[in-house]
Amino acid sequence: MEILFFGITKDIVGSSQVKLDFENEVPKSVGELKMKLERKYPEFSKLSSLAVAVNSEYADDNVQLQTNDEVAIIPPVSGG
Amino acid sequence: MEILFFGITKDIVGSSQVKLDFENEVPKSVGELKMKLERKYPEFSKLSSLAVAVNSEYADDNVQLQTNDEVAIIPPVSGG
Amino acid sequence: MNKIIEIVSSLDTNQVYAELSHPNSGGICVFFGAVREFTNNEQVTGLEFETYEAMALKEMNKLADTALEKWGLNKVVIKHAIGKKEVQEPVVVVGASSAHRSACFEACRFLIDTLKETIPIWKKEIFKNKSVWVSAHP
Amino acid sequence: MNKIIEIVSSLDTNQVYAELSHPNSGGICVFFGAVREFTNNEQVTGLEFETYEAMALKEMNKLADTALEKWGLNKVVIKHAIGKKEVQEPVVVVGASSAHRSACFEACRFLIDTLKETIPIWKKEIFKNKSVWVSAHP
Numbered sequence: 001m002e003i004l005f006f007g008i009t010k011d012i013v014g015s016s017q018v019k020l021d022f023e024n025e026v027p028k029s030v031g032e033l034k035m036k037l038e039r040k041y042p043e044f045s046k047l048s049s050l051a052v053a054v055n056s057e058y059a060d061d062n063v064q065l066q067t068n069d070e071v072a073i074i075p076p077v078s079g080g
Numbered sequence: 081m082e083i084l085f086f087g088i089t090k091d092i093v094g095s096s097q098v099k100l101d102f103e104n105e106v107p108k109s110v111g112e113l114k115m116k117l118e119r120k121y122p123e124f125s126k127l128s129s130l131a132v133a134v135n136s137e138y139a140d141d142n143v144q145l146q147t148n149d150e151v152a153i154i155p156p157v158s159g160g
Numbered sequence: 161m162n163k164i165i166e167i168v169s170s171l172d173t174n175q176v177y178a179e180l181s182h183p184n185s186g187g188i189c190v191f192f193g194a195v196r197e198f199t200n201n202e203q204v205t206g207l208e209f210e211t212y213e214a215m216a217l218k219e220m221n222k223l224a225d226t227a228l229e230k231w232g233l234n235k236v237v238i239k240h241a242i243g244k245k246e247v248q249e250p251v252v253v254v255g256a257s258s259a260h261r262s263a264c265f266e267a268c269r270f271l272i273d274t275l276k277e278t279i280p281i282w283k284k285e286i287f288k289n290k291s292v293w294v295s296a297h298p
Numbered sequence: 299m300n301k302i303i304e305i306v307s308s309l310d311t312n313q314v315y316a317e318l319s320h321p322n323s324g325g326i327c328v329f330f331g332a333v334r335e336f337t338n339n340e341q342v343t344g345l346e347f348e349t350y351e352a353m354a355l356k357e358m359n360k361l362a363d364t365a366l367e368k369w370g371l372n373k374v375v376i377k378h379a380i381g382k383k384e385v386q387e388p389v390v391v392v393g394a395s396s397a398h399r400s401a402c403f404e405a406c407r408f409l410i411d412t413l414k415e416t417i418p419i420w421k422k423e424i425f426k427n428k429s430v431w432v433s434a435h436p
Contacts, residue, residue: 006350007420008431048436053418056353072350072418078432079347079354079378079419080331080390080410086212087282088293128298133280136215152212152280158294159209159216159240159281160193160252160272173315177330181386186334189327189406192315196324196397248319259334265407268327272399 001026001065004072009050012043030054031061037073048076081106081145084152089130092123110134111141117153128156163224166239167213171250180257182234187261189268190237193252195245205286209242209251212280216240219279223271231267233258238271240281301362304377305351309388318395320372325399327406328375331390333383343424347380347389350418354378357417361409369405371396376409378419 001020005013020040027033030052038044051074052059058074065071081100085093100120107113110132118124131154132139138154145151164179173192180188195207224236235257245251254275256267283294302317311330318326333345362374373395383389392413394405421432 004350006348006418007422008434011431047434053350053353056350056356058416072353074350074418075420075431076433077414077416077418078421078434079349079417080414080421084212086210086280087284088296091293127296133212133215136212136218138278152215154212154280155282155293156295157276157278157280158283158296159211159279160276160283174312177311177388180330181332181388183335183385185332185386188330188332190330191399191403192318192326192328193399194319194323194326197321247321248323250315250319261329261331261410265329265403269403 001071004070006073007075007078008047009041009044009073009075012041028065029061030059030063030065033065033071034061050075081151084150086153087155087158088127089121089124089153089155092121108145109141110139110143110145113145113151114141130155162228162233162235163221164235164237164239165217165220165224167211167216167220168239168241169243171239171241171253173250173253176237176253176255179237180235180255182257184259185234185257185264186259187264188255188257189261189264190253190255191268191272192250193272194250195247197247199285202287204247205288206247207245207251208284208286208291209240209245210282211240211242215280220275223274223278226274227256227267227271230270231256231258231263233263233267236267236271238275240275240279242281300366300372301359301374302377303355303358303362305349305354306377306379307381309377309379309391311388311391314375314391314393317375318373318393320395322397323372323395323402324397325402326393326395327399327402328391328393329406329410330388331410332388333385335385337423340425342385343426344385345383345389346422346424346429347378347383348420349378349380353418358413361412361416364412365394365405365409368408369394369396369401371401371405374405374409376413378413378417380419
């Protein structure tokens with residue numbers, strides 16, 4: 001599963017785009033993805049918030065993930 | 081007594097600067113000046129408000145007038 | 161200079177960012193007033209402004225000082241155009257520059273609201289067949 | 299076009315009046331966000347912005363539409379700069395153009411407040427000996 005990372009999550013992961021190997025346990029929902037990411041990158045749990053965008057729209061934890069979705073990790077935004 | 085007129089008061093009086101002859105009853109205060117002006121130009125009483133500036137500062141009715149003051153009539157302002 | 165006060169025949173809107181920019185300002189709020197084509201559904205062909213300039217500049221300076229102090233601003237701009245103005249032309253610019261955005265928004269609103277109440281500037285609305293001094297009558 | 303939405307490498311602040319001018323607008327309110335030299339008394343040497351551009355443009359369009367409808371605006375501008383910015387450089391411009399001034403002030407404040415909460419743009423503050431992603435940690 002290809003995932004885009006931005007801001008501090010990009011620094012934590014070390015790359016802006018990563019093909020993550022979930023050892024055959026591909027997350028089916030946004031909530032599951034967040035849980036798996038926090039297990040893989042403990043630094044994620046320390047952030048003020050962590051959102052996910054699916055096909056460039058904010059997605060709640062219960063949104064289901066499809067194989068060819070564009071999935072992005074959105075740490076706390078700080079524009080302006 | 082020289083008086084400056086602006087906006088609608090200039091149109092009513094017909095000039096932007098007038099030497100007014102008060103027939104030896106020169107107004108001693110701003111309030112007295114306003115009364116005399118309203119008697120001379122009845123149109124003044126129909127305005128939303130009428131202020132007076134003495135030496136380019138807003139002046140209350142009780143401000144005394146000196147011979148060489150710069151006196152200006154300030155109809156309702158409408159800048160912006 | 162922490163304040164720029166001007167009465168001009170024509171407003172230059174391009175300079176306002178440069179005029180309000182300051183190393184300690186994170187927020188700059190600017191209000192432009194412009195000539196609107198319709199007033200109460202009547203078509204306006206233009207506006208004409210006149211001023212008692214010596215007094216207007218004095219009052220604009222007082223207004224700027226009040227805002228600078230009340231909101232701890234870094235810079236203030238107050239500029240008004242006089243003479244004949246056509247639809248879409250800018251007639252007034254007020255701006256405030258501050259560390260954080262709440263202060264510059266509040267100050268900018270205060271500047272334009274107070275300008276409209278106290279600065280000796282008069283506006284005549286010119287319609288096709290008449291002209292009217294704004295706010296003159298109740 | 300009643301909205302101008304852009305993510306750019308460098309903001310042009312001169313165009314904003316022309317972009318927001320409209321024959322039915324008597325009021326135009328603009329907010330510029332700029333790089334401030336100090337954050338909590340620490341000297342900032344610059345900011346660095348990055349974005350998820352496709353999503354940011356989508357969210358900026360939604361934000362503009364919400365404001366256009368809610369305040370009946372004639373025009374909206376939302377522009378954000380990305381990349382490295384130095385002290386006093388503008389990083390964001392939002393503006394609203396409306397018949398009367400209350401609407402443009404309220405809308406402009408809403409635009410910048412909501413932009414800071416929802417648009418996927420990230421800011422790193424660069425100090426002499428460290429750099430920090432703003433708001434990342436509680």
